[in-house]
């Protein structure tokens with residue numbers, strides 16, 4: 001089994017640089033995640049990236065519990081992340097929502113809890129509340145207030161680390177002006193077409209690690225259109241893969257590791273799970289890295305366009321990074 005290295009968070013906690021994404025992008029394949037989690041544990045994964053909005057935490061939790069119960073793995077050797085959904089940003093909601101996630105996952109603490117997006121939706125039962133015109137119902141709760149409640153759950157030990165996701169540099173800067181606890185990570189989209197160099201440098205100066213989501217370009221995302229960028233099939237990535245006797249996916253994942261990021265590719269195929277974890281036995285040269293860096297073209301594939309009119313939408317045109 002390959003040994004997965006850790007990086008150290010600003011609070012001293014260790015974070016495995018490779019984890020399994022559990023968002024089942026492809027419609028109709030939602031139930032594959034349980035087997036994927038069990039296969040992943042069997043082949044050596046210990047870090048799992050979950051979220052309430054993936055609507056599958058009970059399935060993920062059952063798989064984890066089975067592997068703990070049958071002695072394959074111990075809880076203390078797992079690293080489990082989940083994320084606060086946008087409809088639970090109210091400070092009085094945060095602990096309650098986290099406890100639902102803990103109950104769904106069958107855990108009594110998380111290793112990492114993230115604010116999934118900087119913008120909030122109307123509180124209630126709907127993860128994504130919609131009005132009669134089909135628009136998302138926004139809320140104006142400020143992520144600074146949400147963060148105070150995140151600090152409380154950290155202090156209670158319900159999450160061993162806390163962080164953010166999809167925050168831009170201006171939002172992180174503002175958060176830090178009010179925060180007692182610096183987020184350990186910003187989980188953001190990152191792959192060669194959107195390598196996030198400036199945001200990574202910005203975060204690195206504040207000792208905030210990047211967790212790269214959609215590192216393979218999220219090829220099964222439901223909103224994909226013909227002709228959209230497809231980094232896994234990039235001819236130059238394929239050539240580099242041949243040169244290293246690796247697959248394109250392994251090149252894309254190794255790229256993240258050498259950028260200094262953690263990354264969380266999703267797969268529900270056992271062979272690809274094994275492939276994706278076998279990236280610690282080769283190295284991209286400085287020239288390879290420079291070449292892949294040159295592919296950057298602001299090629300965002302997870303823009304959450306339905307929320308683009310929210311005042312706290314992070315990817316507004318005037319925001320550079």
Ligand SMILES: NC(=O)C1=CN([C@@H]2O[C@H](COP(=O)(O)OP(=O)(O)OC[C@H]3O[C@@H](n4cnc5c(N)ncnc54)[C@H](OP(=O)(O)O)[C@@H]3O)[C@@H](O)[C@H]2O)C=CC1
Pocket residue numbers: 020021022023024025049050116165166187188212213214215216217218219220232247249250264265266267268269272273275276302
């Ligand atoms: N914070 C946030 O807002 C977001 C977080 N995420 C997180 O990041 C994770 C990963 O991102 P995601 O968008 O799922 O996309 P990825 O870039 O991880 O791509 C996943 C897709 O790639 C395929 N795949 C996996 N391995 C290989 C391989 N070796 N060769 C060829 N194809 C492969 C998978 O198919 P198959 O399963 O058939 O192998 C799946 O269709 C998510 O699952 C989620 O946990 C994602 C988006 C937003």
Ligand SMILES: O=C1CO[C@H](CO)[C@@H](O)[C@@H]1O
Pocket residue numbers: 023051053304
């Ligand atoms: O994590 C995620 C996976 O994809 C979802 C669908 O847009 C996003 O909302 C989310 O950020």
